[in-house]
Amino acid sequence: MRSRLYALAAGNFAIGTGMFVTAGLLASISADLGVSRSAAGQLMTVFALAYAVLSPVLAALTANMSRRTLLLLAMAVFTAGSALAALAPTYPLVLLTRVVAAAGAAMFTPTSSAVASALSSPERRGRALALVMGGLTVSSALGVPLGTWLGDAVSWRATLWAVAGLGVLGLIGVAALVPDVRIAASRRLSERLQPLRDRRVVAVLVTQLLVFATGFTAYTYIGSLLDLPLPAVLWAWGLGGVAGNMLGGRLTDAYGPRRMVFTGMTAVLVFMALIPVANLALPVALVWGFLWGASGWMVAPAQQFRTVAAVPGNVSIGLGLLASAQYLGLVVAGLAGGVALEAYGRIGVVVLAVAIGVVALVFTLATYRPALSPERESIPA
Template structure:
C-alpha cells in the first residue's frame, strides 16, 4: 500500500513542480522571451485554464478504462509537453506547449486521488488522499526551490528539463507498482454528470475555486512581492519558497488526520479564516527578510490543513462518481489558479506588488462565506430516555 501511494505521489510531485515553479521563474522567463513580468505570469494562467477545461472532459472520456493505462498515458503526455516547452523558441509557442503539459496533468492528478481513495479502507481514506497530495506539498518544499535555483543558474529552460525528468521517473514508478483497477462508473453521460445537480457539490467546487484564486493571486507573483526583503536575489527567494513548502508538507499530513477525525466544518472554517488573515498581512511582512521567512512558514499552513477534508467530503457525496468529482474539483482549482493569476497580474500592474494581499484576502473570504452558508448541520447526540417500570 505504501509503495503504491508513494508512486502516485511522485507523479503529483512532478506536476506540482511544474505548476508552482513559475512563481520563481517570472523574471528570467520575461527577460528571455522579451515580455513583461505580467505576461510571463500568464504562463500559469494558460496552464491553469487548459487544465480546468480538459480535466472533466478527459475524466468523462476515459471513465470506462482501467486506471493504470490512464495514469501512464497522462504522465507520458505531461512529459512530452514539458520537453516541448523547454525547446520552444518564442512566447506564443511556450504558451501552446503549456496546454499540452496541462492536458497530461489534468488527466493524472484526479485519477491518482481517485485510485488512492479506492485502495484505502474508509477510515483511512483522508490520509491516503493526503499522502498522494503530499507530492504537491513536497514540490513546494523541495522541487520549487530547486527549480528556481536551476532556473537562476542554468536558465529557466533547464527547469523544464528537470520537470520532464521527474515526470518520466514517476511514469516508471506507476508502471511498476500501481495495480490495474477499474472504478465504478454510472451508465450514460447524464448519470455520470448527475452529481453536478447536487447543490453541495456545486458549493464545494465554488469554494475551492475561490480559495485557489486567492492563493494564486499572491503566489504567482511572490518574486516581485517579496523583492524588498530578498533584494531580487533568486537564492533568497528560493529559501523563502523552501520554508513555505516544508511547512506545507506537515500541514497536509496533519490535515489528513483531521479529515479522518474532526467535524469537517470545524477544520474548514478555522483554516479559511486564518488564511484570509495571513494573506492580508503581506504589506507588513515584505521589508524585513526574517519577518518574510516567518510569514512564508505561516502561509503554508491553513490552506493545506483543510484540503484532505475537502477531498474526503467530495468522495462521500457521490462515491460512484469519484473520478468525475476529482476531475471537476481539479478543474475548479485550475479555474481558480487562472483567475488568481489574471487578477494578480492586473493588481500588480495597477497598484504594485504590495497590493496583492488585499485581492487575495477578498477571494479567500469569499470561500469562507460559501463554507459558512453551506455548512453541514450537526446531528445531535441521542438523549437517553429512562423507561419507567
C-alpha cells in the first residue's frame, strides 16, 4: 500500500517542483528571454491560473476514465509541458508550455488524492492523504532549492529538464505500482460548481485565496526582495512548510480549525512585514524563512477541515474548489506583485503583501464564526 502512495507522492513532488521553482529562477529567465523579472514571475501566474480554471473542467471531461489511465495521461502531459518549456525559444512560447504543464497538474493532483482515499481504509485515510499530498510540501523543501541551485549553476532550462525527468520517474512509478481504480464522479460541470451557492463555502474559498495571495506576493518575487543566497532561504522556507503542514494537522485536531486559521494568518502577516529585517543577514533570513513557511502551511489543514465541514456530502468536489481558490490566490500574487515591483520596487511588494494580509484577516474575522463549524470549534479555550 505505501509503495502505491509513494508513487503518487513522487508525481506530486515533480509537480510542486515544476510550479514553485520558477520563483528562484527569475533572474536567469529574464536575462535569457529578454524580459523583466516581473514578466518572468508571470510564468508561475500563468501556471496557477491555468490550473485553477482547468481543474474542474478537466475533472468533468475525464469523469468516466479509469483513474490509473488518467494519472498516466496527466503525468505525461505535465512532463511534456516541462520539456517543451526547456526548449521554447521565446517568452510567449514558454508561457504556452506552462499552460500545458498546468493541465497535467490539474488532472494529477486531485486524482492522486481521490485514489489515495479509495485505496486506504477509513481509519488510515488521513495519513494516506497526508503522505500523497506531502509530495507537494517536500518539493518546496528539496526540489525547489536544488532546482534554484541548478539554475544558478547551469541554466533555468537545465532545471526544467530536471523537472521533466522527475515527471518521467513519477510516470514510471504510477505505471508500475498504482492499480486500476474507478471512482464514481459527475460529468456535469454545474454539479461540480454547486457548492459555490453556499455562502459558508464561498467564505472559506475567499480566505484561501487571500491567504495564498499574501504569502506568494512575496514568494514569487523573493529573489528581488532579498540580497542573500536564495537557495538557502528557499530551503528554510520549504522545511518550515513541511513542519507546518504536519504540525498544523495535529494542532487543528487539538484546538480546532478556527484558532489555527487565525494564528497562522496573523503570523504570516507579521513575517511579511519583517522582510526588510530578514534581509539583514543570512542566519536571520533562515530563521525567518522557516517560521514563515511553517506559519503559512499551518493554515492548510485547518482550511481543509473547514471545507469538509461545509460540504460533507461533496468532500472531493469541495477540496477541488479549495485548490482552485488557492491557485487563484497565486494568480493575484503574481499579477499584483509584478505591478508593485515594477512601480515601486521591493518596498512596494512588501507593502502589498502586508496589505493583502490585513484584508485577509479582516475578511475572515467578519465571516468565520464558530457557529459555522462542527463540534471541534466548541472546545473551550
